[in-house]
Amino acid sequence: MPSRSSTLVCGALALFCQLAQAHAPAQVFVFGAPGKAVDATRTVEVTLGDIYFAPKVLEVKAGETVRFVLKNEGKLVHEFNLGDAQMHAAHQREMLDMQSAGALAGHANMAGMDHGVEMSHGEANPAASMAHDDPNSVLVQPGQTGELVWTFTEASGLQFACNVPGHYQAGMVGEIRID
Template sequence: MTLRNRLAFAACVLAFSVSAVASPGSHADIGQPAAAASATRTVNIEMTDLAFSPKTLEVKAGETVRFVLVNKGQLLHEFNLGDAAMHAEHQKEMLKMQQSGAMTTTGMHHAGMDHGAMGQGSMPMAGMTHDDPNSVLVEPGKTAELTWTFSGTRDLEFACNVPGHYQAGMVGTLKVAP
């Protein structure tokens, strides 16, 4: 399937998708950000257009992992740690960012944005920044890092929540083991 067809498919899936009914947890439920120097291991993740490599990961509860994210694709991608409900909620925020013009297929627009014009009245629209500690955006050809200390034992996902990407399969499994 060509990139154009995959993107068209992703857009269709997004248009017809139904929001998750579950109440999302917070990032604190899955752990907390950490300094790169405190990482006990580094995991390199390659992002291509609509795929992660590797697609599955296992970490231990209490482990601090430094993720090095390399976007080898032509599109903006996100690396976001969470469960399915968290991703469903974050996808709504990302869609608003795209619809407002704050985010394009290749990057974020920060300079010159009239945040007051995006919401109702003079209040800026919620979710216009991408500053969740469990998430990072990586522009095409760029590298970024996220260091995280995992808590609890549960099954999580790492996903790209740029509109349509998750639905097109840009999601991996992350098991947090004891």
């Protein structure tokens, strides 16, 4: 049986970890940060299709805040994720883990076009802890519209991509040029 002092220490440590996590600094991106729609200097519409983006190249200015309106006109769930090739590779592994845990259902069979998404937030589900809530990313259901607002800084090698398993590899990636 644990002593009263060890129980207090464990409780204090758990509280400290919760507070540290709640006050952790926001994720930093070398290419910018999430923006506010009211600060956007323009709106850019991007079509997400099976398996493509239109347009394939986007041009933005350093310091510009852009509101992306993302229209999924395909039959598959798609993602619009900002990052470089290395970030996309890491995110693809996370998305594969989400699929394996049941947070993304039906993505293994692209030919069957059964690409529903099951996202769980706080429910008794092993996939519940795998929320798709990255500030540089939006998951858009078929026939739906999503939005991402971003303030860009200078960076090179920036891409927008769909990291749903297999989609990036099938060519669902585009380039962002920052002037």
